[in-house]
Amino acid sequence: MGEVSWIKLKVGMFDDSKIKYIEGLPERDTIITIWVKLLTLAGKHNEQGYIMLSKNLPYNEEMLANEFNRSLNTVRLALQTFTTLGMIEYDDGILKVANWEKHQNIEGLEKIREQNRLRKQKQREKQKLLENNHVKSRDSHATEEELEEEKNREEDKSPSLPYKNIINHLNEQADKKYKHTTNKTQGLIKARFNEGFTENDFLKVIDNMVAEWKGNEKMEMYLRPETLFGTKFESYLNKTVVTNKKGDSYLDRLMNGEE
Structure with missing residues (x-):
């Protein structure tokens, strides 16, 4: 299915017993954040709750850590918690949000898929026209980011802190x-x-x-x-x-x- 721009979150989400259980853990805020990110990622690719990068490529733990900008150990801890609570499941080794229909309105998805197809087609056409300038701009921006990251790394390695x-x-x-x-x-x-x-x-x-x-x-x-x-x-x-x-x-x- 195509990407959707929304998912359903109930106002009583934090009254749920599973969320209350998570709130008792030392890293509750991080785990809950990863849960919401998983839901949005499942909605973004909209494959019946499967966590997919593309139609034939499911996310693994390392890919999720990179996607969410979290450490691999943190992602593993969160996934272990969600599995224990029955919030996610693995189908032939592919990660899936359990009871996905609770988080997504199935009606109207065909219309959304068609809108997404037309939008992506227009994006590809526009990309071809701007490709050369875009590459130059991106490379320049990446160079600036790399210099800033290097500066931050040097500051963080300051010997003044034990x-x-x-x-x-x-x-x-x-x-x-x-x-x-x-x-x-x-x-x-x-x-x-x-x-x-x-x-x-x-x-x-x-x-x-x-x-x-x-x-x-x-x-x-x-x-x-x-x-x-x-x-x-x-x-x-x-x-x-x-x-x-x-x-x-x-x-x-x-x-x-x-x-």
């Missing part, structure tokens, strides 16, 4: 192998320093959450820079540490009304 000390501490305490030179990781650390936090604050956040999550099969995956140094950094810093000896997760306790 990236290595922080990540080494995380690796030692959580038995991980994260790199302190990763742009995403440095960006998170730099953002928290810009908010006034110190190196000792980072070390305490790591110690707090390692004490609570390490050894817990469900929660140990969150011992990573994207979770620890993200928007909940301050709450982790001020958290009263509860060492988890029985293996029950924060999420389990949350669902049981213990948090």
Whole structure:
């Protein structure tokens, strides 16, 4: 089917029990954002809920990470959550939004397909006329973007911030192998320093959450820079540490009304 310009989102979306479950997770905002992006992507290509780049090419995890500008681990975590909740399914290995008809009005799609076909035809004709100028302009713009990205990378790698000390501490305490030179990781650390936090604050956040999550099969995956140094950094810093000896997760306790 052709691309559509809208999908249905109910005003009571956040009253849904599955969404409420997701809101109890440490990376709830990111996971919900990926869910909405999946819906819009399914609507964009409109193949009965299948997540497709083209008619014969389905999206995989790596392609979705690139499409959504998220890390591969974050996309995998989100897809695992959606699969567990029955929000997505795999049909012969192809990712599909479950109950797609809930999110899309089937009526009028034939008209939309025809409109899209005519629109794309006009775009192709216009593209042929402007191709040479467009390529030159695009190449020039790409060069400027590359220079800006290189400048940002150099700024993020500034030795004035203790990236290595922080990540080494995380690796030692959580038995991980994260790199302190990763742009995403440095960006998170730099953002928290810009908010006034110190190196000792980072070390305490790591110690707090390692004490609570390490050894817990469900929660140990969150011992990573994207979770620890993200928007909940301050709450982790001020958290009263509860060492988890029985293996029950924060999420389990949350669902049981213990948090």
